[in-house]
Amino acid sequence: MVDDDRHLRAVTDPGGGQADPAAELPAVDGRVPGRRGQATRRKLLDCTKEMLDQGSYRDLKVVDIARRAGTSPATFYQYFPDVEAAVLVLAEEVAVRATQLTELVDGEWKGRGGVDTARRLVRGFLDYWEDNRPVLRVVELATEEGDLRFRNLRVRSLNAVTRALSEVVGQFQRNASVPSEIDPMATAGVLVAMLAHTAAHRYGFEFWGIRRDALEASLSRTVYWTVTGQKQ
Amino acid sequence: MVDDDRHLRAVTDPGGGQADPAAELPAVDGRVPGRRGQATRRKLLDCTKEMLDQGSYRDLKVVDIARRAGTSPATFYQYFPDVEAAVLVLAEEVAVRATQLTELVDGEWKGRGGVDTARRLVRGFLDYWEDNRPVLRVVELATEEGDLRFRNLRVRSLNAVTRALSEVVGQFQRNASVPSEIDPMATAGVLVAMLAHTAAHRYGFEFWGIRRDALEASLSRTVYWTVTGQKQ
DNA sequence: CCCCGATCTGACACGGCGTCATGACCCTAG
DNA sequence: CTAGGGTCATGACGCCGTGTCAGATCGGGG
Numbered sequence: 387m388v389d390d391d392r393h394l395r396a397v398t399d400p401g402g403g404q405a406d407p408a409a410e411l412p413a414v415d416g417r418v419p420g421r422r423g424q425a426t427r428r429k430l431l432d433c434t435k436e437m438l439d440q441g442s443y444r445d446l447k448v449v450d451i452a453r454r455a456g457t458s459p460a461t462f463y464q465y466f467p468d469v470e471a472a473v474l475v476l477a478e479e480v481a482v483r484a485t486q487l488t489e490l491v492d493g494e495w496k497g498r499g500g501v502d503t504a505r506r507l508v509r510g511f512l513d514y515w516e517d518n519r520p521v522l523r524v525v526e527l528a529t530e531e532g533d534l535r536f537r538n539l540r541v542r543s544l545n546a547v548t549r550a551l552s553e554v555v556g557q558f559q560r561n562a563s564v565p566s567e568i569d570p571m572a573t574a575g576v577l578v579a580m581l582a583h584t585a586a587h588r589y590g591f592e593f594w595g596i597r598r599d600a601l602e603a604s605l606s607r608t609v610y611w612t613v614t615g616q617k618q
Numbered sequence: 619m620v621d622d623d624r625h626l627r628a629v630t631d632p633g634g635g636q637a638d639p640a641a642e643l644p645a646v647d648g649r650v651p652g653r654r655g656q657a658t659r660r661k662l663l664d665c666t667k668e669m670l671d672q673g674s675y676r677d678l679k680v681v682d683i684a685r686r687a688g689t690s691p692a693t694f695y696q697y698f699p700d701v702e703a704a705v706l707v708l709a710e711e712v713a714v715r716a717t718q719l720t721e722l723v724d725g726e727w728k729g730r731g732g733v734d735t736a737r738r739l740v741r742g743f744l745d746y747w748e749d750n751r752p753v754l755r756v757v758e759l760a761t762e763e764g765d766l767r768f769r770n771l772r773v774r775s776l777n778a779v780t781r782a783l784s785e786v787v788g789q790f791q792r793n794a795s796v797p798s799e800i801d802p803m804a805t806a807g808v809l810v811a812m813l814a815h816t817a818a819h820r821y822g823f824e825f826w827g828i829r830r831d832a833l834e835a836s837l838s839r840t841v842y843w844t845v846t847g848q849k850q
Numbered sequence: 851c852c853c854c855g856a857t858c859t860g861a862c863a864c865g866g867c868g869t870c871a872t873g874a875c876c877c878t879a880g
Numbered sequence: 881c882t883a884g885g886g887t888c889a890t891g892a893c894g895c896c897g898t899g900t901c902a903g904a905t906c907g908g909g910g
Contacts, residue, residue, distance in 0.1 A: 414856095414857090417856085419856080419857085420855095420856065422856075422857065422906090422907085423856070423857065426857080426858090442763040442764060442765075443763060444676070444763060447897065447898090448897075448898070448899085449896085449897060449898085457858075457859085458858070458860080459859090459897085459898080459899080460858070460859055460860080460899085460900080460901090461857080461859070463898090463899060463900080464857075464858075467899095468898090468899090523762050527759055527762060527763070529819075529822075530755050530758060530759060530818065530819075531674040531675060531676060531755075531759070532674060533674075537822070541822070541825075565839075567835065568832075568835060568836060568839065569828060569832035569835070569836060571826060571827075571828055572823070572828045572832040572833050572835070572836040573836040573839075575816075575823055575826065575828060575833075575836075576812060576816055576833065576836045576837055576840060577812075577840070579812055579815040579816045579819060580808060580809075580811055580812035580815065580816075580840075582815065583811040583812065583814065583815035584807075584808055584811045584812075586762065587761075587762075590761075590769070590773070591804070591807055593773075594803065594807065595803075596801060596803055596804045600800075600801035600804040601804050601807075601808065603799065603800060604800060604801060604805040604807075604808045604844075605808055607797075607800065607805075607844070608805075608808060608809070608812075608840060608843075611840075611843050612836075612839070612840045612843065612844075615849075617847075617849075646887095646888090649887085651887080651888085652886095652888085654875090654876085654887075654888065655887070655888065658889085679865095679866065679867090680867070680868090681866060681867085689889070690889070690890045690891080691866085691867080691868085691890090692868085692869080692870090692891080693889055693890070695867090695868060695869080696888075696889075699868095700867090700868090
């Protein structure tokens with residue numbers, strides 16, 4: 387109980403390493419690891435990811451990660467307070483890549499080009515999810531379980547796209563194409579929810595014999611209409 | 619290892635109790651419990667639900683359920699092979715209530731009435747989720763983790779609504795309101811995904827200051843347009 | 851080649867899991 | 881009302897993963 391502030395210290399006491407905000411200052415027990423330490427830390431992270439690619443989050447044990455990394459469980463705890471913490475770092479890395487989605491919203495939405503923009507956005511979402519499925523699965527999961535760390539992460543990564551989309555909706559609203567009583571942010575949020583959930587459950591759709599083309603088409607159509615308020 | 623067929627037996631050997639398909643023949647070790655047994659089983663289920671209402675699924679321990687029910691852990695294992703099994707029964711009960719959603723699709727979709735039908739469907743979804751949030755959370759969770767039992771359950775409950783919606787889309791397609799190259803089932807699936815995900819993350823939306831009214835409005839608008847292919 | 855901090859790990863206490871054998875309970879036939 | 885037999889509950893146990901030490905090991909600068 388006396389040592390209960392270890393994790394806290396790791397967070398509150400940057401130990402002078404705060405200079406580089408990009409490198410998640412990895413906390414051992416308050417110190418910043420050297421070259422060798424960094425390597426093991428990375429190896430542990432990689433192994434965590436590999437395990438996640440294979441089995442479920444629920445069955446992700448520290449022992450297994452350690453074994454796969456060829457170290458002892460104790461070593462794992464040297465770098466992360468628990469499994470969640472390790473996964474959180476992975477999630478952070480994935481969240482950064484979500485910015486690529488925001489860029490897809492920047493494009494022509496008026497007229498025929500709008501359909502293409504919508505389609506590109508849809509493709510981007512499906513691809514992004516495909517590339518990072520295992521980690522995103524956990525983010526979704528942990529968020530739903532009420533974990534604030536993951537929730538904030540999720541909000542941060544989807545916030546940008548949502549705001550961008552909401553912006554576009556707002557334009558078409560001033561245009562009188564979208565009814566004035568509609569809340570642009572709500573609309574954008576709902577669309578993002580649709581994209582995220584569809585992407586997450588894609589293989590569930592294929593189970594019903596629905597191919598990716600058809601999915602893209604339906605999603606694009608709905609996105610385009612909802613955003614622009616216009617028939618394509 | 620000789621006894622490894624215990625659970626199997628529970629499933630494959632109805633023991634003559636198959637007459638009532640509504641009563642999930644509860645398996646102890648192959649026998650069907652009597653009055654007292656039924657009672658404890660129910661109590662365990664109820665306590666499981668209560669625990670689920672409070673804490674996360676990950677932290678749901680057999681010990682805690684048993685303690686709350688005022689029995690020993692061993693008793694729990696008399697009725698369920700593991701925690702998942704108990705939750706699955708609860709999920710089954712919730713899934714049955716999903717039929718109420720299908721009924722909401724039956725209604726006038728043409729003209730002004732269609733907007734109301736869409737709105738009622740949206741409301742139904744949000745309410746259904748609100749009423750059964752904790753259990754549905756686990757269904758979503760377990761499905762995403764690849765658990766087939768939960769996945770099938772999820773498919774079964776959402777399948778009905780999706781098919782019904784797809785039916786309506788098909789009508790408007792023959793009407794030439796919806797483009798012929800669109801797959802009705804894909805479209806319906808995408809809409810259901812949107813509704814489910816939005817309902818599941820509703821409190822995430824409120825965090826952004828988006829009220830339920832706005833959410834309903836945006837959802838209804840998108841549903842109506844996508845289904846009917848017509849401006850409201 | 852030695853030294854010292856950085857890094858790793860064996861050993862341990864703890865707690866939940868799942869499984870028995872056994873005992874308590876209840877109902878009913880005699 | 882009481883013994884017998886099935887129903888139900890549980891104490892006790894072995895197993896395994898967690899998280900935490902103290903102490904062993906490593907490896908690069910002096």
